[in-house]
Amino acid sequence: MSSSFTADKQRILKEAMTWFVQLQSDQCDSHQQKQFQSWLATSEIHRHAYQEAEKIWSNMDSLKQLSSTDIQATKKVKLNCSVTQITSLLLIFGLLGGSWLDYSTEVLTYSTAIGERRSINLADGSHLEMNAASHLTVKLSWFRRRVELTEGEALFTVAHQLFRPFSVYTHNLIVRDVGTVFNVRKLNEEIIISVIEGEVTLLDEHHLFAESLKAGFSRQLDNNGYLRTIEKSNSKKAISWVDGNLILEHTPLKKVTAELERYHAVHFVFADPDISKQTLSGTFATDNLNLFLKIIEKTLPLRITHKAETIILSKR
Numbered sequence: 001m002s003s004s005f006t007a008d009k010q011r012i013l014k015e016a017m018t019w020f021v022q023l024q025s026d027q028c029d030s031h032q033q034k035q036f037q038s039w040l041a042t043s044e045i046h047r048h049a050y051q052e053a054e055k056i057w058s059n060m061d062s063l064k065q066l067s068s069t070d071i072q073a074t075k076k077v078k079l080n081c082s083v084t085q086i087t088s089l090l091l092i093f094g095l096l097g098g099s100w101l102d103y104s105t106e107v108l109t110y111s112t113a114i115g116e117r118r119s120i121n122l123a124d125g126s127h128l129e130m131n132a133a134s135h136l137t138v139k140l141s142w143f144r145r146r147v148e149l150t151e152g153e154a155l156f157t158v159a160h161q162l163f164r165p166f167s168v169y170t171h172n173l174i175v176r177d178v179g180t181v182f183n184v185r186k187l188n189e190e191i192i193i194s195v196i197e198g199e200v201t202l203l204d205e206h207h208l209f210a211e212s213l214k215a216g217f218s219r220q221l222d223n224n225g226y227l228r229t230i231e232k233s234n235s236k237k238a239i240s241w242v243d244g245n246l247i248l249e250h251t252p253l254k255k256v257t258a259e260l261e262r263y264h265a266v267h268f269v270f271a272d273p274d275i276s277k278q279t280l281s282g283t284f285a286t287d288n289l290n291l292f293l294k295i296i297e298k299t300l301p302l303r304i305t306h307k308a309e310t311i312i313l314s315k316r
Contacts, residue, residue: 125159
């Protein structure tokens with residue numbers, strides 16, 4: 001998201017607050033009301049901004065726990081003061097209230113076990129699909145919507161809220177969005193962002209400005225925390241796990257087995273390191289390990305040996 005766009009949003013929000021205060025005044029005449037209706041009809045952004053201005057005023061009730069006489073006095077301020085003065089007070093206490101609400105908001109924790117998938121509906125209307133062996137936290141506050149994915153994979157379908165962006169933090173990367181569908185995968189040191197619908201911005205620890213990523217493309221964070229080149233992605237492949245499938249395209253066995261260990265309580269061992277470099281292609285059901293192993297033995301020159309929860313792959 002560009003800095004100029006952010007500045008525009010702040011300017012429009014201030015305009016909305018000014019209109020809100022003017023409309024409460026006894027001195028507001030029909031001409032001003034018509035001007036307001038014209039401003040409101042200009043764009044959807046104006047309508048969203050006015051809703052935020054109303055929310056800032058109404059949410060001042062949440063500040064009662066601060067026991068601030070100044071806040072109570074502000075809510076009782078006479079509207080015959082200048083619009084600028086009241087708007088400034090609204091901004092100050094709105095920011096104060098928002099900061100306190102942001103600090104006090106409950107952090108929700110969600111996890112999935114090996115082989116478990118989970119669907120989550122958030123209070124803001126967004127929806128999450130969590131893949132197996134994943135862990136994330138969610139904080140929906142007045143100012144922001146923040147998710148931290150510490151391990152695993154999740155598909156985010158984000159409800160559109162222009163003035164409250166949705167951000168996913170994972171390792172040293174921030175994925176920011178207003179309303180779209182994207183997949184975030186963090187498996188060990190591998191972090192991949194795939195956009196299914198809409199657009200997101202990505203910000204790593206080495207840059208001051210975020211870069212955009214559109215639908216149909218993906219980007220990976222390397223081991224040094226730098227974003228790699230944008231790549232065209234296969235959206236069907238990126239989210240095949242939601243339907244319980246694993247789509248492979250010349251994928252090294254080392255990656256395949258690491259993926260299978262998320263769905264089954266097993267550990268793969270390569271009798272020869274060269275085996276891990278062999279590749280496999282096809283579409284497989286993640287819940288049928290035995291069928292998958294039979295296919296490996298038929299398509300690759302390998303022998304599979306089971307020892308309790310250990311699966312040994314060796315050359316034939």
